[in-house]
Amino acid sequence: MAKLLEIINLHASIGGKEILKGLNLVINEGETHAIMGPNGAGKSTLSAVLTGNPAYEVTAGEVRLRGENLLAMEPEIRARAGVFLSFQYPVEIPGVSMTNFMRTAINEKRAYEGKEPLSAKEFLLLMREKKKLLELPDKLNNRSVNEGFSGGEKKKNEIFQMAMLEPCLAILDETDSGLDIDALRIVAEGVNRLKTPQNAAIVITHYQRLLDYIVPDFVHVLADGRIVKTGDKSLALELEKHGYERFA
């Protein structure tokens, strides 16, 4: 299996406060990794640093995506290279319709890959196909990005965008938070159907519940900015039972 992502001794801080304190992680193609841990352990910081959020500063370490220096890339280049973040709090963008947003994103990625832009017709057909996967309504096209969406719709919309962009590395940051059981099932099924032997997912979650639906190959415990324990899916059950106290 080819190595997709390699994180070596990653240190990162926000506002001068160190959050990640030497994190190491290797992800191969075809793998699903769950990252669990107590609040404040650095789970969301990891997703922010991998995607190039300018609020965070990397102070040491390396991250390689298929051998290339990920940290040297602008956020949009990381995205076009296949890193996708399902945001914990998807952002509302009033006045920018889902259609315009998504078509711009798709065509920017295609241009990066040296492909022709999709025609309006090809694009709308693709939208329709992918919306079905997430059971999203047709009216979505004309609505402003995430504006007035319910919590469940926002999370479905994240996975819909993932389906449109077909990333090689999907980072799902607390995708289960705020979802009822039906929405959770739809979102998880969407994620599972997008899985291929060539791509990989990092599932960041506080609870074991999501992992009943998206079954991880590895479970890592992140505490105080480092991965302190790695196991298989049974580790998630153990954490659910005993909590994070012994890692805090």
Place this chain on the structure above:
Amino acid sequence: MDTSVLHKGERLEKVFLNEPSLDLHLVQEAGSCVRIYVINFDSSRSRDLEVFNRIAIDQAGEGCETEIYALAYLKGDEKVTTETHVTHAVGGGSSNQLIKFVLDDKSQGRFLGELKIAQDAQKTEAHQTNRNLLLSEDAEMRTQPQLEIYADDVQATHGASTGQLDEAALFYMQQRGIGKQKARQLLVNAFMKEVLDKIPDSLIPDSLTPLLDSIDGVVQ
């Protein structure tokens, strides 16, 4: 100054696009309706020229409607001042104003919005909103809402805000692969659209089509 009277029940709808200056005084008689759209978007204009828009409306009869929509997109060292003076002398009328500025580079914008509701103008509904977007640290906006309300049974609101592009929205778009410049343009277009969408299709002047096309070109 150009003063005109709108007679009872008359209707005026007009777009003013890139006028070097505008000085308009309208007296509205009962039941008349005014819709004015003032668009300043011309970065090719001579740089030392300061644009001055002055719109004065007197609602002199009952049940008048007034709508004023203004958008200025300034670059370089352009300067635009927009003043509105809306007076409700008689009750039962409504006025709605939406004034937006987008300021890039070293441009300067100024909005003065005077809204008077006389003591006899009961049951008036008046709204004034001014929103400004600063794209550069060197751009400057001054805004002065002036409300004088002497009647007690009215609905009047006003709001003014000046801000920058939403960093969270920019990052969200970048995370989907949209380049930073294009993401900025999408947000600026979204901000401008709120005013441009108010203009009825039949009134859109040919010379505004390039602007609308450029917006659509980015977002379509």
